[in-house]
Amino acid sequence: MKSLRALLVTYAGVMPSMLMLVGFLVLPLAIILVFSFLTPGPYGGVEPQVSVAAYVKLFFQKDLYGDLTFNSSVLEIAFRSVKIAAISVLGCVLLGAPVAYYIAQQPKRRRNTLLLLITIPFWTNLLIRTYSWIIILRDNGLVNNFLISANLTEAPVKLLYTEGSVVIGLVYTYVPFMILPIYAALERLDAGLIEAARDLYASKWRSVTSVVIPLAAPGFTAGSILVFIPCLGTFVAPELLGGGKHLMLGSLVQMQFAAGRNWPYGSALAMMIMAVVLVCLTIFALNARKTGGGMQH
Amino acid sequence: MMKIRTAKRLLGYSFGAITVASGAAQAEGDLFIYNWTDYTAPELIEKFEAETGISVSIDTYDSNETLLAKLQAGGTGYDIVVPGQGFVPILVEENLLLPINGPELLGYENITEQFKDPEWDPGNAYTIPWQWGTTSFTVNTDVFEGDLNSYDVLFQPPEELQGKVGMFRSAEEAIFQAQIALGVPQCSEDPAEMTKVLDLMKAQKPYVLTYSSTGILERLVSGDVLISQNWNGYSMRSRMENPSLEYAYPPEGVPAWVDSLAVPKGSENYENAITFLEFVLRPENIALQSNFAGYANGVTGSEGYMAEDLIGQPELSAPADVPLIFGKTCSPEAVDLRNLVWTTLLE
Known part of the structure; x- marks a missing residue:
């Protein structure tokens, strides 16, 4: 009787999170999975006819003679998306880690003010903030006007509509997601450990690389995941700042559900992205275990 | 616009019992329009309501696909819809439109040659033009x-x-x-x-x-x-x-594209819908819509009523x-x- 009650209490306690997981994760995923194995309807939607055509389409397309031949477009788009997302993660680490460290060093009241400042950009719509970068980066924009008036260059430097400008936009957008977890990890860091390292004649640099970074590794991992995943699916920055000259995975999926009218293919692409994310996360996790996990215990 | 309408309706409800005007409007019945977002001139609707006593409600959509899905689901109660030319044959084929018999409408002769008997709707059996434009x-x-x-x-x-x-x-x-x-x-x-x-x-x-x-x-x-x-x-x-x-x-x-007015199946105010189509075919009325949206229309003689900054613009009329x-x-x-x-x- 008692154990049954305990069981019920446990279930009741778990219920909200179970409901959330099922309602917001399992069900939508199941729909995507099922749709990816159906046939596209003529004007969007799906028809209840099982088919693996959508998955075949990821790598093979009909050629001129109606034969299926290998097509690398999707792979190239996926590779580019992963590359840009990875570079953006790196950019966020380089920019975010020092900021997080600085904030963690401040007195407590000051810290809260600084954290508030970090979140202020989120008060403005993403589209508007991304648009502002166009004004900064374009040929007759702020940066080029400055460079020209300072006689550093004669013709404007091409900054906008490059992969670089996409990365700038992504780093700008997502760096707070890197700062906050790293800060959370650093805040809990026992200052005594750094002192101990210094007492044992570790240089300043050495104490950072051997003590601070390994202890903050969970923060770095969490931040990297939080930045990597949205970067992979983004389509605002690639269109506005990259000029849309190269498709990214996010735009490719979006296209299939709109004018492309091929929902199963869009769903298959979404499943593929999830597989990519899963592989990347596993690599992240293994790395984290090697570096951070070992030190902590 | 919608806000003003809602406010009006609320006023109508609160004073309905004692206001003669609102009682009269009710007697002429309703017209439910389903149109693209920001694509129905408020002046046009106000004039239509004042002239006919019919009370107009507007709902909006953002793509032909949405319109199709909504009509396929059925039970919408809309009386007027505004599909693009590419979707008219689909709606007809899916049996989602009621015939309007264009040539019998009062004012049918006002439609420019270009949009009479168009490829997507032979004999204007189901549609009349609303707004059109080009891409170049x-x-x-x-x-x-x-x-x-x-x-x-x-x-x-x-x-x-x-x-x-x-x-x-x-x-x-x-x-x-x-x-x-x-x-x-x-x-x-x-x-x-x-x-x-x-x-x-x-x-x-x-x-x-x-x-x-x-x-x-x-x-x-x-x-x-x-x-x-x-x-x-x-x-x-x-x-x-x-x-x-x-x-x-x-x-x-x-x-080029043209959006057309059509009457969907399930319309409960067919007569009012026809009244609206005939109202729109009058040049002075459709001009109100063009002035609001900035697109050309398919009605001869509407230029005379259009805002000055829209008349004679090379972008709005292609060379013959x-x-x-x-x-x-x-x-x-x-x-x-x-x-x-x-x-x-x-x-």
């Missing part, structure tokens, strides 16, 4: 001094325009012009033809700055792009800010010898091929 490209004539009315300027840009070309972002719109330039049908299911389209666009790609449908006006006005695919109304607005931005009419023709090529809704095979071209182009 805008050229900065300060920089490019040659003849701009040629697709070569867009697809094989001369040196002064290279690297400053703007293209649409949607596969459908961007590819349509390449197809017209090459004489390939819009809904081609022939891979050889579509390979030619891909080759043309691939050769153009090094000179393209952006494939983007947002910010076209800003890029043209700031000079970031010197030539850009564009909609006619947008091109007119760009020219207002920079007089050297001209809209091209290549002799091969330009893509330039064919208007109305977009169709293509077969899944054709859409597949088009997507393949697009994905390969931008891989």
Whole structure:
């Protein structure tokens, strides 16, 4: 009787999170999975006819003679998306880690003010903030006007509509997601450990690389995941700042559900992205275990 | 607009019992319009309500696909819908429209020849035109001094325009012009033809700055792009800010669209819907809509009632010898091929 009650209490306690997981994760995923194995309807939607055509389409397309031949477009788009997302993660680490460290060093009241400042950009719509970068980066924009008036260059430097400008936009957008977890990890860091390292004649640099970074590794991992995943699916920055000259995975999926009218293919692409994310996360996790996990215990 | 209407209705409810006017309006019944967002002139509706005593409600959608799905689901209670020309045959085929028998409508003769008995609705059995426009490209004539009315300027840009070309972002719109330039049908299911389209666009790609449908006006006005695919109304607005931005009419023709008024199945106020169609066919009324939305309409004589800044604008009326090529809704095979071209182009 008692154990049954305990069981019920446990279930009741778990219920909200179970409901959330099922309602917001399992069900939508199941729909995507099922749709990816159906046939596209003529004007969007799906028809209840099982088919693996959508998955075949990821790598093979009909050629001129109606034969299926290998097509690398999707792979190239996926590779580019992963590359840009990875570079953006790196950019966020380089920019975010020092900021997080600085904030963690401040007195407590000051810290809260600084954290508030970090979140202020989120008060403005993403589209508007991304648009502002166009004004900064374009040929007759702020940066080029400055460079020209300072006689550093004669013709404007091409900054906008490059992969670089996409990365700038992504780093700008997502760096707070890197700062906050790293800060959370650093805040809990026992200052005594750094002192101990210094007492044992570790240089300043050495104490950072051997003590601070390994202890903050969970923060770095969490931040990297939080930045990597949205970067992979983004389509605002690639269109506005990259000029849309190269498709990214996010735009490719979006296209299939709109004018492309091929929902199963869009769903298959979404499943593929999830597989990519899963592989990347596993690599992240293994790395984290090697570096951070070992030190902590 | 909707806010004003809601407020009015609320007032109507609170004073309904004692206000004679609102009682009279009720007696004439209702009209439920389902139209694209921001695409129904408030002045037009106010005039219609005042004249007929019919009370109008408006609901909005953002794509033909949404409209189709809504009508397929049934039970909408809408009396007027506004499909694009590519979707009219689909709605008819799916048995979702009621016949209106256009030629018997009062004022049918006002419809311009172009939109009488159109390809997408033979004999105007189901629709009358609402608004229409074209898609082409805008050229900065300060920089490019040659003849701009040629697709070569867009697809094989001369040196002064290279690297400053703007293209649409949607596969459908961007590819349509390449197809017209090459004489390939819009809904081609022939891979050889579509390979030619891909080759043309691939050769153009090094000179393209952006494939983007947002910010076209800003890029043209700031000079970031010197030539850009564009909609006619947008091109007119760009020219207002920079007089050297001209809209091209290549002799091969330009893509065109027209949204039409139709009565969906399940309409409970068919008579009122017909009254609305006949009301819209009067030039002084449809002019109100054009003034609001900034697009041309298909009714003769409406120019006389249009706002001054819309009259005689080259963007709004194509030269008579330039064919208007109305977009169709293509077969899944054709859409597949088009997507393949697009994905390969931008891989």
